[in-house]
Amino acid sequence: MSSPTLASWRDTGFVILIGLVIWQLVSMAVGAHTLPPPLATAKHIFVLVMRPSFDRDLANTAAAYAVALAIGMTGGLALGVLFGGWRFIGQSFEPLMHLLVATPKVTLYPVILLLFGLGDAAKIAFGVLHGLPPVAIITAAAIGNLKPVYRKSARTLRLKPSEFAWRLLIPAVIPEVLGAFRICFAQALLGVLVGEMFASTNGIGHLLMASIGVDDNPTILAIVVLVFLFAGCGSVALLAVTARRKS
Amino acid sequence: MGNDAALLVESVGHVFPAIQGRGSVRALTEVTMRIDSGEFFAVIGPSGCGKSTLLDIIAGLIVPSEGRVIFEGKLVGGTVPEGLGVVFQEDASFPWLSVWDNVAFGLRGRKLGAAEIRRRVGDAVDFMGLSEFAGHRPSQLSGGMRQRVCLARTLVLRPRLILLDEPFAALDQQTRLLMGDEVLRLWRQTSATVLLITHSLDEAAMLADRIGVMSSRPGHFVETVMTGWHRTRDSRVISDPRFGDITSRLWSKLRQESLRAMGRAATSSAAD
Numbered sequence A: 001m002s003s004p005t006l007a008s009w010r011d012t013g014f015v016i017l018i019g020l021v022i023w024q025l026v027s028m029a030v031g032a033h034t035l036p037p038p039l040a041t042a043k044h045i046f047v048l049v050m051r052p053s054f055d056r057d058l059a060n061t062a063a064a065y066a067v068a069l070a071i072g073m074t075g076g077l078a079l080g081v082l083f084g085g086w087r088f089i090g091q092s093f094e095p096l097m098h099l100l101v102a103t104p105k106v107t108l109y110p111v112i113l114l115l116f117g118l119g120d121a122a123k124i125a126f127g128v129l130h131g132l133p134p135v136a137i138i139t140a141a142a143i144g145n146l147k148p149v150y151r152k153s154a155r156t157l158r159l160k161p162s163e164f165a166w167r168l169l170i171p172a173v174i175p176e177v178l179g180a181f182r183i184c185f186a187q188a189l190l191g192v193l194v195g196e197m198f199a200s201t202n203g204i205g206h207l208l209m210a211s212i213g214v215d216d217n218p219t220i221l222a223i224v225v226l227v228f229l230f231a232g233c234g235s236v237a238l239l240a241v242t243a244r245r246k247s
Numbered sequence B: 001m002g003n004d005a006a007l008l009v010e011s012v013g014h015v016f017p018a019i020q021g022r023g024s025v026r027a028l029t030e031v032t033m034r035i036d037s038g039e040f041f042a043v044i045g046p047s048g049c050g051k052s053t054l055l056d057i058i059a060g061l062i063v064p065s066e067g068r069v070i071f072e073g074k075l076v077g078g079t080v081p082e083g084l085g086v087v088f089q090e091d092a093s094f095p096w097l098s099v100w101d102n103v104a105f106g107l108r109g110r111k112l113g114a115a116e117i118r119r120r121v122g123d124a125v126d127f128m129g130l131s132e133f134a135g136h137r138p139s140q141l142s143g144g145m146r147q148r149v150c151l152a153r154t155l156v157l158r159p160r161l162i163l164l165d166e167p168f169a170a171l172d173q174q175t176r177l178l179m180g181d182e183v184l185r186l187w188r189q190t191s192a193t194v195l196l197i198t199h200s201l202d203e204a205a206m207l208a209d210r211i212g213v214m215s216s217r218p219g220h221f222v223e224t225v226m227t228g229w230h231r232t233r234d235s236r237v238i239s240d241p242r243f244g245d246i247t248s249r250l251w252s253k254l255r256q257e258s259l260r261a262m263g264r265a266a267t268s269s270a271a272d
Ligand SMILES: Nc1ncnc2c1ncn2[C@@H]1O[C@H](COP(=O)(O)OP(=O)(O)OP(=O)(O)O)[C@@H](O)[C@H]1O
Pocket: B016, B017, B025, B026, B027, B045, B046, B047, B048, B049, B050, B051, B052, B053, B054, B089, B199, B217
């Protein structure tokens, strides 16, 4: 199956190329100061990454992101199992999760700041706030939507409850849960960065906020591109994991 | 009563309780039947008359509101008894497993050696004509082949009573006749008792020793027809003159019940 993969890589490359061309054209139209062109941005990314303080910011963000991701995934999974497996719990608490997804998170920022203060805990909390609810909701839905005939089959095949969980329920819901993890991956990153912008004195998000403050467009753009690349690569990697399971 | 009744169903009735604005539904009333050990019994009835509900009750998946079910002398209630296998109306193959692993599913986690599992699965896969596809995923198979996977998955457990709920409903007529032959072969070779639910007159008339005709909902048996076929029969019995007699007798009963079922559907939808 090498040719379809090759074709999809070619398509992706083509899309990226078109994006770069449009970027260059817009940059020429609005001026290099307002929107630095691709090549200048690439150079600036190099300069930025070489800055000694960048490593520290990156490490700060990475640590907070790792923790937020871990809590978002495991916590979301645990809550999803709870909501999907025990209907009365789901019926009372799932609406809360939906509310959390539906409300603009900005409205909750003051609450988070009050609870956690400025610092690492707050930005992790922001990450979890963004990343956890989708995992909980999607997992609960996947468990609730399990085909009824699977439950019947489990009983006629005389599975024990633990066997039902490990050998039937989990494999049946894994595709949906992996999809939820992909959403969590992007959302938790967004949450941590936003948290750093408003509630932190270090990290990539803080660097971004500082650059916005001094109108440093090249740095702003360089950070945006870096984050975009990271999120894109992560998403592709997670997609590859999902695809391998299917084949 | 003889002592080799595989299955006794005694005055079973079932009402599904009302949920979320929908009234309660009486699916079955006063269902009584007896299937002897090694017998092939078919149940036919109009759509929605409670056939699948009856099967769920016999399998121990639903506890009936009235009456009782006795399998090999023991009361069935709440759990699926050992020695009973079911193939459902819906596709129950597991898409994340290969055909081979689907068939082996119920054997894993039992106290059986790897060699014994391999032998049994190999036999069942061969028997169902799936050897070429052992490594395939269900998504790569046709609906009929997926049902054969489910049949094989049940077979490896060596059930003494096999319940089949319209397993071939989605297949074309020719494939159905051939699958019928497979089921007959399986029945002879395993000497299991078979209860087949179907809405096909031909299928019932060709496969069964006895056929129970169910009424429209709430379902109960309105007639039982003996076919008198020899144990070594196959799909060629459809050209036997007696085959026509059996199907026309079944149809004369079923026609009234089906009309009643349709009439009821028409009036209730008119009333909405
Ligand atoms: N879980 C349930 N809750 C409420 N009503 C149900 C439930 N399951 C089945 N019914 C109702 O009970 C009646 C009998 O259903 P059942 O599935 O047993 O019919 P059937 O004879 O198998 O139909 P078909 O030929 O379409 O398979 C139907 O009216 C159906 O709507």
